[in-house]
Structure formats: C-alpha cells, structure tokens
Amino acid sequence: MSFLKKTLASFGIGSAKVDSILNQDVLYPGQSVDVSIHVYGGATEQAIDNIDMKLCCRYIA
Numbered sequence: 001m002s003f004l005k006k007t008l009a010s011f012g013i014g015s016a017k018v019d020s021i022l023n024q025d026v027l028y029p030g031q032s033v034d035v036s037i038h039v040y041g042g043a044t045e046q047a048i049d050n051i052d053m054k055l056c057c058r059y060i061a
Contacts, residue, residue: 005044014043020053027057 008014016039023034037051 008044016040016042016046016048018051027055 005014019038019040021036021038023036027033033055035053037053039048039051
C-alpha cells in the first residue's frame, strides 16, 4: 500500500465509508433505539478500533 494512498485515506479520500440507519421514524427521550451500521471498505486497508455515534434531535413545533 502506497504512502500516498494512506495519506489520502487519512483525509477521507478513498477511505472506508460508514452509514447508520435508524429503524424507527419517531423517537422519544429515554427510548431505546434500533440502529443498523454498515461499513463499506475503501481503496486502502484500515483498522477499525471502534465506532462512536451521537444522536442529535430537532424538535418540530
């Protein structure tokens, strides 16, 4: 694997992509959430130590 590919992957070019999918349309505070996380490999090999996810909500009045 070339140094250039590793460097580009560190900037997000050719790196792995992560997609998170909420399986519910409506959520309430304190409710458990069912989430699917899909990881798609990129052009270079990368180790994944962990995946952190933060959920932000927007109230619609």
